[in-house]
Amino acid sequence: MANVTFRFEDGEQVTVSTALGENLLETARKSNVVIDAPCSGNASCGKCKVKFIKGKLDSKKTRHISDTEYEEGWRLACVSQVAGDVEVMVPDIASAYRSRMKVADLSSPEEVAIFDESKRKIEEADLPLHNNIHIVRIKMDPPSLEDTMPDIERVIRALQEATGIQYIRIPYSCLRKLPNTLRSSNFELQCIIGQAQRHVFVYDVYGANEDLIVGGLAVDIGTTTVSAVVVDMIDGRILAKASTGNGQIRYGADVINRIIESTKQGGRTRLQDAIVAETLNPMIQQMCKAAHISTRHIYRLAIAGNTTMNHLLMGINADPLRMEPYIPAFFKTNSFYASDINLKVHPDAHIIMAPNIGSYVGGDITAGTLVSMLWNQPEFSLFIDLGTNGELVFGNSDFMMSCACSAGPAFEGGDISCGMRATDGAIEACTIDAETMEPDFAIIGDEGEKPIGLCGSGIIDVIAELFRCKIISPKGKFIRDGKRIKRDAYGMGSYVLAFEEESGSVKDVEITEVDIDNFIRAKGAIFSAIRTMLKTLDFDISMIEQVYVAGGIGSGINMQNAINIGMFPDIPVECYHYIGNSSLSGAYAMLLSTKAERKVYELAQNMTYLELSTEPGYMDEFVACCFLPHTDSSLFPSVEQ
Template identity: 75%
Template structure:
């Protein structure tokens, strides 16, 4: 066995052991070392860069590492095998998807305004902002030698009197603490309960002087990024907010690679642990610390994610999703509790899952469709969620059609050499002077934060600026020369946005022709899906009255730039609305409002799912859209002008 040591720019090293000939990336994955591998280790993305400090690796030279970098110790973990004891350094950019779990500052009005707006939209739509959780106070006679009724029966009678309901359910977690709480409070207590038409479920019992907080957890499980809230279920107040990279990403950037990984021995458990134990539970712990509450005070959760993410979180076999006829294990389920998946909240907490529609249109879209309100408007509206999968819904209060396209992880920084999620160090806005070809950009983070890479909104801006300045042609190839434009020995061009001395990483932040080509295919998938869906309905883009764009790709998308590169149809810009992470706000609505939860199920039932792979014209539309802005430039008159 060989000793393998992983060192980091910050934090303690990880020491593990491997057999000779074992791939370094697989060693890292088994040891929970955060190395980004969006391509699932097939050497196509070049993101699993590590630096050899000592020892020896059997490693191939790839196009992602120059000869000079190779001489300086740089290797790709996916093509390097262990030959003996070895020590490697994992740079910050290699683990950017996991680094900097962010707990938001809720003192900022902008952090909470979108959720206040969501509550208003829900109530304006006639949905009552009320759920079944309550805090009730009960008072009982203390037992005596003449009154030997057991504690649980005494509590049952008191709860029946307080609620008027006959059936009272007391779980083991409450029964265990009941004797102490009752005697401490002289048989008076506060009870956290769920009250339905048929029964009362007793979640918790607290002394009279204790502060009763009815906490709820809201989660959006994105393929790349996970976002979460802790809220007060009685008031709707947001107590804490956090985001982090999805720990599953080291098994591949897309759902197909993760499904394949889950089919290997122990795969279901590895994928489930990556999202529950490595991602969600640490986020919950950090948020509870920020909110100054116990994780056991979280009594309900609402979770939205695509169909694959929901299956993998539950440890359910997702392989049928990728194989014809593409059948999931469930669209809707109400049978999941925190203890079933080892989620670190109250063990009896019921988990509400946003319902799925098809194999590739999941709960993130139904939750998003709810808060986009297209189901409640007469206007023909288009809803687009930009993530690792591009998912769309079109319709109005009379009908809705949905579909999904494999956009790849480009919108969240995957498949892009300098791409990263929208966290500290990511360039989220960029312009380029057409004369000097010099960039100006804005970086996420505190003032003075140096750029590490580009998030989705920044990539859109850079490509649009390069095309507008006639620095690249419609195929994304560089056609001008300058200080920031260079070519490697293979002739591949690139544009340097931040040189190494300006950047916060170990190399230049640059976008290459391969990156641009990957992004062109991603935006082409979105536009061709829009066209195909409209053609299926015998409509065209002129019939779109409103467009709602969602996704956590940055602080917002420059819609003009998105039209410039041919990602969105060329319609008046005032029709576009960026609504942020609608999957998260939709799950938030489902948690707070039983009526909104039921409406989401209704929206899912009434939405027609279009499988694009069965539409013969889709591939033709996709190929035509893989240019800037399109092969048919007459479809983009504002860009031509």
């Protein structure tokens, strides 16, 4: 046995014991030490870099570690074996998604502004934010020797009289507290109920004078990032908001690697624990603390996630999703409760899941389509959700078609050497001086925050600016030299945005030719999917009237830069609208509005799913897109080439 010490830049350290010869990345996983491994330990992404400090570690050199870096002690955790007691440092860039949970008390109008437009559109579409959770006050006569009716029957009769509904269900969690609550409140109660047409479900009971907040939770479970809001179910107020990395990411950045991991012994439990115990429950606890409510006061959840995330969340076998004929266990279900998966909220909290419509187009897209409103307008509109997968919906009030493309994790920082999700320390916007090649960038976080990496919107800007300034060629190769251009022993170039002494990390913040190539493939997947879907409908790009772009890849995307690199169609920039995290906004609408929930089910049923892999022209389109901006310059007439 050997002791392995993991040190983090913030001073935290974790020491664990492991067997000699154990893989360092596996040791970290077993010890709940989170190291980013988008390729799930296949040594193909180079993101699990750690710095060897002292001890014994057998680690071969890979193409992701330069000679200089190797001499400095940098190693890939996935190709390193423990040979004795060892100490390594895990840099922020390898663990940034791990601990940078952002929680806000959203009491100010500015903090909730991103939801206001969605709420307005939902209500204008005749989907009022009304749901079936209510607070009902009842008063009963205390029992006596002449009136020996049991407590539960006394409450049932009072609720029958108050609601006019005969079937009343009082679950065990409520019955346990009923005797004490009745007697401490002189048989006058406030009941939190879910009222349907023919039955009433009693979630909880409180004394007549207690202050109540009936909480709800809307969650967007992304492959890379998880975001959530706690709301007041009675008046719709947003009480707190949080975002953090999906704990499953250490098992792979994409859904295929995670499905493969889930098929291993104990894998399904590990994946479920990573999202429930390590991600959702800490988020819920922190949000409820910020909102000054108990976690037990969350009585309903609305969850939007892709098809794989939904299966892994519920601990359901997802392996059939990756094998022909790609059949999920479910598209739509409303039979889950919080206690089923050990979510630390009220045990009887009902889980509403946005319905999936295909193996790779899930509830995050149906929820996002709801708030995009393309289904409620005559214009031909395109909805694009940028994430680990790129998902698209095209149509109007008459029809809708959807498809998904494997863009990879680049839009959320994966496959990029200094990539990270949109959190503190991420460069989210950038311009470059064409003469001096000096950058000017905006960083997420407090004033004075130092850069530690690039998030999706920042990557788009940097590549667009490098191309505009003719620092890189249309193939993404560096064609100029200067102080900020580095080249390795093989002539491969990189552009340094912040040197080590300027950054908040232990390395230069830079973008390499390999990074640019990875991103060109990601943007190519998006544009080729758009072109292929339009061709199947006998449409062309000029017929797109509105484009709604969603995804939590920064505070917003510079649409013109996205056009300039060939990611989005070359149509007037005023046709583009960034609508933020539409999956979370849609989950919020489903949580609060029974009509909105039904509308999402209707949208899922009426949407045609296009499987791009079966389209013969898709790969030709994709290859043509792997260029800046495109091999066919006529598709981008406004872009200087």
